Each structure stands twice: as structure tokens, then as C-alpha cells.
Amino acid sequence: MSPLFPALESPGEDVALAFGDRTLTYAQLAAATGALAARIPPGGRVAVWATPTLRTAVAVVAALRAGAAAVPLNPKSGGKELGHIVSDSAPSAVLAAPDDELPPGVRDLPRIDIDVEVPGTGSSAAAPPPSPPAADEDPALIVYTSGTTGPPKGAVIPRRAIASTLDALAEAWQWTADDVLVHGLPLFHVHGLVLGVLGPLRRGGCVRHLGRFSTEGVARELNGGATMLFGVPTMYHRIAQALPGDPELAGALGRARLLVSGSAALPVHDHERIAAATGRRVVERYGMTETLMNTSVRADGEARAGTVGVPLPGVELRLVEEDGSPIASGGPETVGEIQVRGPNLFTGYLNRPDATRAAFTADGWFRTGDMAVRDLDGYVRIVGRKATDLIKSGGYKIGAGEIENALLEHPGVREAAVTGEPDADLGERIVAWVVPAEIQAPPSADDLADHVAGRLAPHKRPRVVHYLTALPRNDMGKIMKRALTRD
Template structure:
């Protein structure tokens, strides 16, 4: 099939280490043979679920399902019983591949040829985080996946000569679509470190590294591991905004200004910095190949981001995509600079704070807080306020003794006074999901 052209297409090289996960490797030929064996088992099924653990079995199961023409449903490895049951029922998965279900044997080999799915056929059903209700199944086609991975490959000069390293979950766009399918389509070897530990990244010898801000922050905390990445070609950060201090620290240690990019489950990657261009801290760059963007800006140039392009979802399970003339409302708040650079401020529901008639982006205040040498983590939200409408409220993890008033004054010296936090909570940790994103809906809950 076309999505895996770099691995299965005519003339593709048989690499002995096409995919390595947690130290176990499969050659190109072995991967294809094992995937064809799975394809033979599931052929005819409309949808097949895969327990997405960080393993060779997951890679083989996903590739096998795609080769068979089934819609593959990655089930998060940390899903609780209720979430797992919802995903399986809602997606209509006819079979579950993975531990405790139908096991995948990577030593089996299948053969023969299978008809290539049509570009409009469903390829993946990926479930959103469900922050506003039960998770929704996002349906991506073979065509949208191809467009998505080809666009980032063009932006990042990603070729078969690269060696990709990451340790991200295999049930999200970042880890699965980019981190597995992207590597297979490019024909570049993939090293998955099982977990994104700094020392494992340092030892992997990659040219291309993927990470989320938490990963890069932890790598910066181990300078020897960070310096080992100086031999790489490109470091890519995504899934959440990379704090400016982490960007600058990573550059100081590795000599690399990381590429930042923006995407969603529904859209794949639509905006990115480029391998052959500058990178600007706190910004995600420009639309990738085939993408148009617009920002419905009001005062301050901040507004909701809309995107249009060939990598958008086909729809949701049981309902069509809510597109307006092909445009998708992301629900994210952005600023588009006069020179075309995009900066993501945050989610409309949690990161656009309307206080005293001002529109304040939470990300800008978070960056200001993170510039304080004692601040390790920061999350900012708006909370109800009788006079202002919403008050800028910060939750901060500090590494040394620092008081609420000192942090408020620090922000006021760096930003407009009206942007300073009215309330600062000093906490031990911030609630995060598997991709390292802060779960702002939980701020103020029992964990604090």
C-alpha cells in the first residue's frame, strides 16, 4: 500500500533494523512478513482494535491491519475499563489484537499480495482525550495519512537516510502517525526507546528525534544526555507548547534550535517550522504543504485558529466532520504575526482569559513565569471574578523558596501589569496526560 511505500514499495531496501522497540528489532522483510500474517488473520474485518503498548507487536498489528484494509483502532495502554469499553463499542471493532486478547506473534510470516485500499478508505480511528465528554473517534483515511506524513517529511527534509528516535505513546498522532507510519513511509529506521528516558535518547544515535516538552525539559536536566544529541540533524517538539526557557536551554546544550509544530488528532500536523529555515521560540512556524490557515482575530491579534488541507479527518464515528467550506475550527487560540509566524496561545475553553476587558493568552503568562529561575512548571487559567469577569490564576511548581507576591511582581515586570496573576497557587505537581499535556480541567481539584 502507498502509505508504507518506503518500506514495502518497489526497490525498498531490506534494512536489518527497520524497526527497533525496547531493544528488539525487525528487518524490513521480517516486518512485512509478520504484518502480512496479521493481515491474513483480520482480512474482511471493517475495524480492528490494537492494544497500543510500546512494543514490536503493536507496530506489526497496526501495519497488518492497514495492509488488510481494516480501520485500525489504537487503544491507549493506560485506558481504564470504562474508556476501553467505550472505544471498543463505539468503533465497532470486530477483533482486538494484543496482550490478553488475540496475541500477535512477530515470528510468524505471511505472504501474497493484497489490494491497495482506496485513498478515501478508513485507515485509523483515533480517540480524542474526551475533555468535554466521552472520547470521540476521529476517522482518518489512507489519503489523509499520506498527505499528513508527506507534508512533514517535506518540511523536515525527512528521508530514508535518517534514523528516527522517540519514546512516545503509540496511540497518538505524534507517536503513531508521525513516529511509526511516517518512518515507514520515509523508509528511515525507527528506534522506539519504550520510554522517553534521557539516557535512552542519548544512546540511540539518531539523526531525528521526537519529543514533547516534558521530555525535552528532562533531557535538559541531564546535560550529558542533552549534549549527546548534538550529533543529530533535527530535534522536533510537539503535542504541547514548548516553554521558551526549555527551547533556549536545549539550544545551549545541543546547538539545536528545536523545530516546533502544531496539530490535532482531527487535522494531523498543519503548521511547522522548517528544517531549512529559522526557528522562533514560542512559535510553531508556517502552514505545511497544502495547508491554509486563518485566525479570527479580535483585539490584540488573538483569535481562533481555522485550518484547511488534505490531511483533515474524514469525520467522526457516527457523525460527519463539522467543516465550513473545508475549514476546520480548531478551538485553539492563536496569534499570526505580520510575517506569517504562528503562535498558539492555548485552548479557547481554558487558555483565553477575558479579564477586565482584556483578552489574555495563558501561554504568554506561563512563559513569563517559567523565566523565573525558581519556577520549574507553570499553568495559568482564568477563574471567575466578580469585578473582572475572570482573574488570571497561576499554578506553579517551584524548586526553591519563592513567594506568591514575588512571582506576581516578576510577571508584571515582564508583561503588561494587567497580565500578572491575581492568584498564585504553589503546588507539588501539575496534572498531565500521557503526552505530557497539562490537564487544566483538573486544576483546583483534590490533587492540589
């Protein structure tokens, strides 16, 4: 296949990576990754200690240029999880910055220090060695899932999937080499690493990484020429909260070409607050580790709050009933599980042929486990996970996500999560977990139930309300519903 990063084959002096005051031009990046790639055993697997730094980006690109598969390691993971990942993936080495302190298990691997200070990397530097030939199906990344139903599984992502996803997003978002992306996401998962770093490099553009997210950093970079912002709902929620008192931030966001949110649903009330203050609407996309990106609101389409847009070019998407039969015609009340197929899919779970077989239907569709409705014009709205967010109450199939959005529109609610619990009469009753805007004066359960019933339907009102000071969240800001238990 063609190189993943064409701009590194004949590199120029445009800036490719900027992490704080550390920058690399394409010529410097080509030299640094070429030198590091020469030290990486080709065709195997190497772990990358994935801190949010310039060195991590260099390490992953170098591994891909060497024809090896990179296994990003989350530095915040516990020893047990890291031990499982290292044992399962069996990397030949770990790539880390010279000053990184690695934990037991990881530090026992042969270590390759990441060096970005390659002398003679100006425009007169020798051309980097050509990338080795690589096949479409060769592994590029092995990214481990969150492990909510057991030990994390390593999703083997081929080069073909990375190229097809990034090219499909380029078409949907009109993403070019002229774009400058800013984000502050971690670099051990698909959103921050594949979209946020490899995406700009495939286009020949630039990424400016904040190191640590802040609204001040967003305003600075967007005012300094950045054109796109990638974030997760927690980041956009902080932006929405800061906007009323920060006209500089509002102006910066208003000048951005594209604001993209992903990894979880962005509450409608945050959509509306940002749009009202900036004149720009956030677009959402939908993907997961095993499939990379499946759908998105297009740059030239309607940025409709609460939806994740339409299938990307090359991606097939269908909704199915519980028995696996496709839903022939839908509408805003027809809930089904999303299944997808296309070149964006992974090849399987490392060392887990049983899990791989279970993940696919006999005709090759991947079972996402996500529940959605599909509007008549093709827009997809995610209503939750099949395992935790599909509530069967009184003969209805109800998605937790739409109830959560309705609760968040109540002025007395800061955060909300919805689950189901057994009920002798209804089958399951709807349970709301609410963080009040004022902890000492929460809205009553009846008030919240009436609020939801008035916006959605009476059968979707919560029957039980629990009040919390905070919702349990993971590193990506996703609510961990399995950690929600009654007192």
C-alpha cells in the same frame, strides 16, 4: 492511491523497526505484516492493544495493508473508557501479543495474536502479497480523543490524511530514507504512532523505539547513528535538567539533525537551556488528532522558540474572531481561533454526525478550538485553548500560554499553569498555579506578578497565585487544567 509504505512493496534488508534488541528489516516486516494481514478481515475495523512494542507497530501496519482501519487502545485506559471505545467502534477483532492480558470487554472480542516470528524472511523469502487496492478516503485509523467534554469521540482518519501529512513533513523537515528516528512515545496516538512509526516507514527509513524514555537511551541511540529525535515537553524538560552534568548527552544532541517537540508547548526556558548546551535548537510543530499536522518550523527555517512555525504544504490556516469572521491582518497582539482545512483533515467523528457538523464551518474549515497569534512573517504562536486558556480580563483577550512561559522564566518556578476565574470588576482575573523550585521557599505572589508585568504587560500579571507540589498531567504530559481547583 499509491501504497502508504512503498518500501514494503519491494522490500530489502535495511532495518525498518528496532525496539530494544528486537529488529525487523523491511523484508522481515513485509513478511510479518503480510502474513498477519491475511488473517484480518478487510474493509472493517480491528482494535490494536497498543503497547510500546514491536508487535504494536507490526499490527497497525498489517491492518493498513489489509485495507482495515486500526483502532489503537491505550492499555492504561480505565475499564469505562475502554468499554465505550470498544462499544462505539465495534471492531471485528483485537490484535494483541500472545502474552498480553486483556481486560474485560476487550478480551471478549475475537483475538488475533500478533506473530512477528515469520520463518523464511531473509532476502530469499518470497515476495509478500501485493497490498489490496485502497481509496484515498478509506479509513486508516480511528483514534479516540481525550474526552474532556464528554465520552471520547472516535476521529476517523483516512489514508489520504496520513499520506499528505507525512509527505508534507518530509518536505518541511527534509526527511528521507537516510534518517533514523528515535523516540519513546506511546503508540496509541498521532504523535507516537503516525509520526513516530508510520512516518519513518513511509520514507523507507528506520525508527528506534526506546520502549521507555530515558536520557541515557536518547544519548545511546543518537550516538549510535540516529539522526532525529521526537519528544514531548516533559521529555525535553528532563533532557534540559540532565544536560549540565551529562556531556555525553549534550554531544549526542548536538550531532542530531533534527530535534522535534510536539503535543504541547515547549517552555522557552527549556528551549534556551538545550540550545546553550548543545548548539541545536528544538523545532516545534502543531497538530491534533482530527487534523494530524498543521504547521511546523521548517528544517531550513528559523527555529524560533515559542512558535510552531508556518502552515505545512497543502494546509490552509486562518485566525478568526469570536463571531467567526476572519482576521484580515494580525500581529503579535491579535488573538484569534485557529481554523484549518486541507487534505490532512479527518473525515468526521464515528457515529457522531452532530459533533462532526459542529466541528466544521459552512465553508469547510475545521474549528480547532486553539487560540493563537500570527506574526507578520507567518509564524504561528499558540496561546492556549479557547475553552480553558482564553482569558478575558479588563477588556483584553489574553492567552494563558504566554503568561505560563513568562512564569517559567522566573528562577523560583519549576512548573506553572494559568487559568481564569470570574471577577466582578475585570470580568475574569488571571490565576497562576505554581510549583516552586523550592517548595519550602516559594516566590511571593507580588514577585511573580511583577515578573510577568515586566516581561509582558501589566494587564497580564496574575492576580491570584496558588502553590502546588505538582501539576495534574495526562499520559502525554499535558496539564489537565480542568483538574485545577481552589482548596
